Amino acid sequence: MEFPHPRPIPTRATSALATLICLLTLGGCGGSDDPPAPTSGTPASLGCDDSLKTEFKPDADTTVLLVKAFQKGDPLLLTGAATDATPVAGSDLCMVKLSVGPGNAGPADAPSTTSGIGMEIWLPAKTRWNKRIHVLGSGGWGGGVETSTTQLATLINASGSPAEIAASEGSVSASSDTGHTDRLHGGSFAMSPDGSINSAGWRDFSLRTVHELAVKTKALATAYYGSAPSHAYFDGGSMGGRQAMQAAQSYPADYDGIMVAFPAMNWTRFITAEMYPQIVYQRDLVDNGIPIPTIAQLDFVSNTAISSCDMVGGQHMGYLIDPSQCRYDPTRDATVLCPGVDGNGGVRGTSSSANCVNLAQASALNKIWYGMTADGSVPDPAIDNGWDTALSSSRRWYGTSRGTSLYDAWIRSLSPTTNVNASPGGPFTIASDVLALNLQDPTMAESNFVNATGNGAARWKRLSYAELSHAFERGISLQAAFSNIDANNPDLSAFKARGGKMIHYHGLDDEAIPPQGSVDYYNRVTSKMGGLSATQSFYKFYLVPGMGHGFNGYHNGSANPNAIPAFPKREELFAALQDWVENGVSPDSLMARASSPAKSMPLCAYPKKITFVNGDPFHASSYTCS
Template identity: 30%
Template sequence: MFKRDALRVLLALTASLLLCPGVQAATPEVVKPVQSCSGLLATALSDIGGEGSQVLSARESVKEGVAMCVLEGRLAPAIGFRVSLPVEGWTQRYLQIGCGGLCGRIPEEVGAAEGCVPLKAGGFVIASTDMGHQGMGGEFGRDEALRIDFAHRAVHLTAVAAKKLIRAYYGRAEAYAYFTGCSDGGREALMEAQRYPEDFDGIIAGAAAMNFQVQNGLYHAWQARANTGADGQAILQAARLPLLHQAVLAQCDVLDGLQDGLLSDPRLCHFDPASLQCPVGATSPRNDCLSAAEVDAVRKLYAGPRDPRSGERLIIGGPQYGSELAWAGVFVPRAAGQPIFSGQIALDALRNLSFERNPPESFSLADVHFDQAMLEQLMLLHPLYDATNPDLRAFAAAGGKLILWHGWADPHISPLNTLAYHEALEQFMGKQEVAAFERLYLLPGVYHCADGEGPSLVDFLTPMLAWVEQGQVPQAVLAKQAASRPRSSFGQPGALSPAVEVSPAPAKTRARPLYPYPALAALKPGADPDQAASYTAAPARFTAPTPVWSGSSLFTPYRAR
């Protein structure tokens, strides 16, 4: 981690720029390049990635009105990376972004930074990597070296290489380094904090796939199996999801004190899908109720698997109430015969990544046993892939800052994972110590990394800049929902699969504040619910810790592999 030396003191005292209402951050001195973009082709990288590591191309281009020197390169054996360096206006900030799914492509979109002024002005060097392989499947896992690159090596070496290229281009190092990622990018973010605590000053981890082994080997495998009938066909299809979602809202929307179509804390809800079951004797499919088989499938999807002997949970939690519309394409097919993401990602992982020795190519989800023995098999590679270690003492000692965030309506990764990690941090390091460097935000009605029924356009980067550079601790963060509902690719696993729409987009932009967990946003009496100023922080209505499950030990300190 960069030391808080005299240069940082000078930067912190320079003129301030208003970045976001209520948040101020210093504007570091602008630095110009000292050599040409093409000159960076000669920068040696073999000392970082090994023989064959090099910059493959260098070109100047204009991105969103900002002139950039764009470099593409490779770190041995197959880590692809891209670094974009401002030709003018570099404010000595470096930002690295993570990818989604199993990666395999170099991401470009910076998410969770809606309206961040320095970012839009082109003041950052931005880098990203494909995590050591090309293509979004899991076949790379047949190579041990590529497994390690995907697990953690690629994200770290990309940071090291990008910083060397920064020094070569500008003649000086960056003053501040930041990382932001969602989904696997969130896992990468936490890998950096846990394994390489000196790489970044500020880390933003969204919907982190930190519990990688259980997430793919049990959660997604269960979601796919639970919605498959004896005939091999899906039991529940997307056309049934609006009925289910509306029933959940009818029972639970008011529990957070505001009837707005969102569940501010789904843990308050105790919905029973049996309330939707068709009457006994109903002989034909009906639009106003669910069949007994559909009710059973829904129960299994919410609950997750349990060990048949002990009855203990095998996962930390399933999709939360209020997420139903986002199930489409994930573990509920849009129509008969269409593929689902859960089945694809589970098989990719289980066939290629999850075990020390891969199973036969004929391995299918029917071969998965949802029991303690399966969990223990997956735990063998927990120290390699997972990023659940709550020992962030080195990161905190280096001055690092961490923002965790997760959408409550995420169907890909249960937000209970992020909650469990936050709780594990506090249990291991102490609440006061954790409060000095970490904040958690939970977004009502927001899906996986972006979009949803709730306000999802949010900027966590601006408050992170202010926290790192000026010591301004993050408080309320503004979240918006635009009338056009733009869709984001940030952290998304390959092709986007939009959720089922049951209501038109809002006629105007809606906004509300997000408060650091556990506080909730409460509407002032008689105020306009679409205005952020109408809300105030309120105490949590649910205070119980996340459930105990068979893998709770995964969220305790461990020796990384």
């Protein structure tokens, strides 16, 4: 599996394992290939050797674990022999690994026991530093090898890794392990061995990592080059996007510019709600002896939804430009209902497809598209398709947009056992982890979750709609104990006052995080910050039609594998952020493009929408933002 991305780390062959790990963590792989801006840095006393271990001591909790110099073309390895798949250094670099304590004491074999936050920082040659810091967010539950003295994190974040950014841009770049090293057991680190909340682990994961990454990277750069950086940027998608929001909300002085991609903000809310499709399957189908829809059935109905709503200028786009306008209802569509099935509105099924659905299966899909409710109810899509009604005590969270892959076809094409949201094979394990943590019951999770009081036993299958709603409320009530993991505070006044700038974008066909959550947040910020004009003076938000979930991995997120949406180039987005921060140029005109075949689409700063005027619907000149 491989993300489309700008200039990668030079490599002898594509590292499929590295990109697969990056993908399965839902992000954490970012970067830009802005040309380097060499500067004549002032020589500093710190060298790229073991002397740095004793000479760099920013505080009592920070330990330098490893320092290693790489020359241009060197394999990016600490041990072992290079292969054709081993990335190589794009220029002369200095790599420094740090551990930032105090961590969390406990039994050696407990996932909650840690030594602190691990960081891997890459510094370009002193004559090439462009005076910028460009650090990256993490993905999924984090974890990593930043504290390992035998492995490099850049081998995991192979697409746009800190090593690549340092080499190609000339920026100092860094990544973190979010305070723990365990990548196998998901959210297990956040539960203490006695089953209680691991407050230290939550604090490092939610809050300290994003701040310490700024503090330590700036301190090391200043010490190494002999002068302080002029600008600092945070760049994160998915969980890294949540970190980006946390930086703006909680540490507004840390970063001048923040790039936010499909953020996993509202963490306990949207992730708990990711269990909803599975509860719909269990309660509405399995309990009544009705099969869960297969992948082929999900695709059949989803593609019918696309074809019913994707006409622009008399042509089928193959994906939805604006899913908020699609009110497709499979319970009233005879062409997807099996022969003889009585649907709603007097419709009788006529489908000849082997992938036809019965009424209960069609109704289940309407529920999944609408989103989580406290009682499993769903309105008629003609009245409310899931984009019309605000959240409430009965409507808990948003659903996947019509036309989006319901099981994340992109991930499963490369990792067939990976489940996301409405996957027939079971839940996304991050969702079952969060459920277990909300309820402080490890047995609710899947088997990947381990704890001394009991391991995951998939007891989520027994939950009623009301019990899932209780777990949702429980997660909200535990925000203080979870160190404000939701990162959804709309008050960005301090970030604005210090001159910070932020670009936020979200794909309308995001398979993992419903884009409505980003829409809801931006609306709340606009209300809190004094209106749209005041907000857009420092924070702009874009919705990208057809784009799925995967940091720096722009891909078609729709259920139609033949769709070719136009996407923005990520290096152009980052360049726009830099231009806004450093030159005051507002990113008012952004473009999405596809090259084969050639297509283009304007990106409209929300709340404006892409609106067809006339002409070729696959060309940007045929649209306006209104």
